[in-house]
Amino acid sequence: MEGIGLIRDLIREKIKGALKDLGKDYEFKVEIPPEGFGDFSSNVAMVGTRHFKRPPREVAKDLVDRLRGEEFESIEIAGPGFINFRVSKELLQRVVRGVLDKGREFGKKDIGHGLKVQFEYASANPTGPLTVAHGRQIVIGDTLVKLYKELGFDVENEVYLNDAGRQISLLAYSLWVRYNELFGIENEIPEDGYRGEYLVDVARKLKDEIGDKYKGVWNDEVEAFFKDYAVNEMLRWMKKTFEKMGSSFDNYFSERSLIEDGTVNEILKYFKEKNLVYEKDGALWLKVSEFIDEDDKVLIRKDGTPTYFMTDIAYHYNKKMRGFDRVYDIWGSDHHGHIPRMKVAMKALGFPDDFLTVILHQFVTLKKGGKKLRMSTRAGRFITLDELLEEVGGDATRYFFARIDPSKPLDFDIDLALKQSSDNPVYYVQYAHARISSLFRQAKEKGIEFKNLENVDLLSNDHEREVMKRLDTFEDVLLEAALYYLPSRITSYLEDLAHSFHMFYTHNTILDSSNPDLSNARLNLSKAVQIVIRKGLSILGVSAPERM
């Protein structure tokens, strides 16, 4: 991927120019090397052995001769053929000026050109409380939404409510049983019904509202009422949890509405016209096998109800009709098998291949007594997101999930999570931010005036250089996080940046009344760090406190 850091961009351009002089043009990298190998490093000579048909160090020598200039204090060839650059302090200072100049806008890019995209996540059966597993998905989704906005996409997010299936009938009946219990009427909650205590609370509320109106009565009308009531209550609960999480959605989309408003029938009509469906055993099947090496799938059951697959196709058709250019679905790994079928359905509808992207994340498992268990709402085996938020707080919860690569399974050990909550690295990053705020308060007290963008040319020692280098890579980090769907890129970066700042802070006196110019220079650097930390944390949905 092309880098966009100020300095790395410049080095890249220089190298490209040198290659052009030698009649070559190929891909190479510029990156920050391990300590002791200069500020920036390129593998251009090693990659070049293929193109030049000469040993890397010889290629490097030719290039280095053409690269020397005032931007670089030194250029060295090292190891197997790396070209290591030590850049001038003027170049590093340009980064600080760039950050300060753009302020809050730093990091913004227009890569999306207003492309209309949608992220769908946290979609859940509205049958119980959100669990910590949902928390993981919310954080991944929220972070990507903020990132894509930052990168110039026109973004909306949405929750899909599976309010149409059999599970809703079970929920309604389970609630009805709980409601009747309040009148001393005992009925069994079915084997796969919902036994959680929360339905007792909902039943009490319902009794307060309607009294004994549905006592002992169960028919289609009553079922419809209990479905609506239960789903509504679950939805209200979900929204409250989202709010506690610092999360919000532009839209809540009902699966049921797709059946009721005729979207499902519209698509069936289209598929029939295109001869993509057939009847067998009383059900209606989609000819998936005509597209890929998989079995055909049922769209309409023999009892006439649509399958989840059917409504999901209708849902994505609806998204397309709403004008989204691209949609991103964040699903748990148990939906993995659903992807190829959905891709086929999109193709059958004539949508472009890149219309639907599915971002999968592995499961959150519960550790209990050394044993791993899948969380299950139905079995009542879960830790609610509310509990976690209550105990650990929103910032630590969000940061905890953001650090973990979506492709990795997550063993959730509640005791460990609580115990480590005060050790959460989020505080390390936030502390750097608070320290900087404190510096500015102190500066005022000491009568040191902060002059934005002035004295930056005084920044030159090793700690200062280290911080400036880190600042330069922020924009790259955002791009990578967005492109690879990896919030963890941002957390890693922030921890690095915070570390370089803490080091700088410990080893240098920033506020020195006898040297106002140098103090101001260091305040400018601190300010730049603060801007970047705040931006990074805000993309993660984490607060940036002024004091800690």
Add this chain to the structure above:
RNA sequence: GCCCCUGUAGUUCAACGGAUAGAACGGCGGAUUCCUAAUCCGCAAAUGGAGGUUCGAUUCCUCCCAGGGGCACCA
């Protein structure tokens, strides 16, 4: 059986095909008359196993082992 994801210090996580595999917590030992010690400095400690591709592999390929998930007229 077939398909997908994962295996890195005691623990939780990083590492764009690159140089000495980074942090944090935990362990051991240090630093504060001065801007917040939620910090800094030092020590011990890791790529599941076997092959292969490459100048170079934690990263790509094959096999094995281990964990998770999927293979419904459930969602």
